[in-house]
Amino acid sequence: MTSTILITGSSSGIGRATARHFHRQGWNVIATMRRPENETELTALDNVLVTRLDVQDPSSITAAVEAGLERFGRIDVLLNNAGYGAYGLLEATPTDKIRRQFDVNVLGLLETTKAVLPHLRANGGGTVVNISSIGGKVTFPLGTLYHGTKFAVEGLSEALHYELAAIGVKVKIVEPGFVNTDFGGRSFDFTNDETLTEYQKLVGAFFAAQGQMSTGGDEPEVVAETVYQAVTDGTDRLRYTSGPYAAGLLAARAASDDATFIGGITQQFGL
Numbered sequence: 710m711t712s713t714i715l716i717t718g719s720s721s722g723i724g725r726a727t728a729r730h731f732h733r734q735g736w737n738v739i740a741t742m743r744r745p746e747n748e749t750e751l752t753a754l755d756n757v758l759v760t761r762l763d764v765q766d767p768s769s770i771t772a773a774v775e776a777g778l779e780r781f782g783r784i785d786v787l788l789n790n791a792g793y794g795a796y797g798l799l800e801a802t803p804t805d806k807i808r809r810q811f812d813v814n815v816l817g818l819l820e821t822t823k824a825v826l827p828h829l830r831a832n833g834g835g836t837v838v839n840i841s842s843i844g845g846k847v848t849f850p851l852g853t854l855y856h857g858t859k860f861a862v863e864g865l866s867e868a869l870h871y872e873l874a875a876i877g878v879k880v881k882i883v884e885p886g887f888v889n890t891d892f893g894g895r896s897f898d899f900t901n902d903e904t905l906t907e908y909q910k911l912v913g914a915f916f917a918a919q920g921q922m923s924t925g926g927d928e929p930e931v932v933a934e935t936v937y938q939a940v941t942d943g944t945d946r947l948r949y950t951s952g953p954y955a956a957g958l959l960a961a962r963a964a965s966d967d968a969t970f971i972g973g974i975t976q977q978f979g980l
């Protein structure tokens with residue numbers, strides 16, 4: 710029987726590339742997004758259902774799972790990919806922005822997983838893949854909120870993997886490095902307040918470092934291949950670093966104590 714994957718945040722970047730990749734591999738794909746009415750490419754593919762899912766809207770999550778089951782009869786894999794980056798000064802960030810970052814990147818992932826679990830339990834198995842980041846293992850300045858969400862994704866995924874083993878469901882964490890997507894544009898929500906002069910040297914250093922790092926990222930297809938490997942390798946491996954930059958950085962983190970690694974980041978940002 711053909712396997713089926715449900716993907717959140719399929720409108721662009723990693724979600725879209727993964728939808729295309731699984732489709733090419735002969736899977737059924739439930740490509741969910743907030744605004745399916747804007748989609749033209751995925752809707753034209755056989756065995757791809759494009760349907761609405763906003764991870765902040767629980768009724769849209771239920772409706773998307775139901776629509777997927779109606780179309781394909783089963784769901785084998787959930788890819789929790791939807792997410793964005795709220796960066797900047799904590800002191801200047803309104804509470805609703807703080808809540809929204811955790812709502813989308815953490816609570817939305819949990820709600821979507823909860824909605825799919827009864828079905829995976831009834832099937833006696835399946836896989837939940839959560840897109841984390843190198844930012845779930847290391848931190849950069851002015852990433853308090855984003856790193857908070859991705860460290861949460863790492864911890865909740867690891868804890869959940871024990872629980873879901875009871876129902877034959879595997880949990881996989883995929884950790885991309887820098888990927889050429891809309892993450893640094895549309896999905897980058899930066900908050901500053903220039904009247905908070907004490908922080909402005911740091912804000913300047915952040916944008917200088919970001920400019921340097923924004924070149925030479927991986928293509929989203931690299932992450933799509935990592936997700937495919939995580940789903941199909943037949944192992945119980947929990948974490949998959951995606952791309953050489955992420956592998957190098959996380960190896961350096963694992964080999965260093967806090968003071969050494971964090972000292973290196975501080976130096977890199979010229980602080």
Ligand SMILES: NC(=O)c1ccc[n+]([C@@H]2O[C@H](COP(=O)([O-])OP(=O)(O)OC[C@H]3O[C@@H](n4cnc5c(N)ncnc54)[C@H](OP(=O)(O)O)[C@@H]3O)[C@@H](O)[C@H]2O)c1
Pocket residue numbers: 717718719720721722723724742743744762763764765790791792793794813817840841842843844884885886887888889890891892893895896
């Ligand atoms: N790019 C990187 O360097 C990088 C590195 C590590 C991890 N990641 C992670 O990879 C994931 C995908 O990001 P990307 O790089 O592919 O960026 P992207 O191209 O900007 O894609 C982000 C996706 O998330 C969706 N999204 C945002 N809020 C949503 C919500 N409330 N409900 C449903 N979908 C929502 C966006 O949908 P709309 O089109 O409706 O906005 C979009 O489809 C994120 O979890 C991100 O943290 C990215």
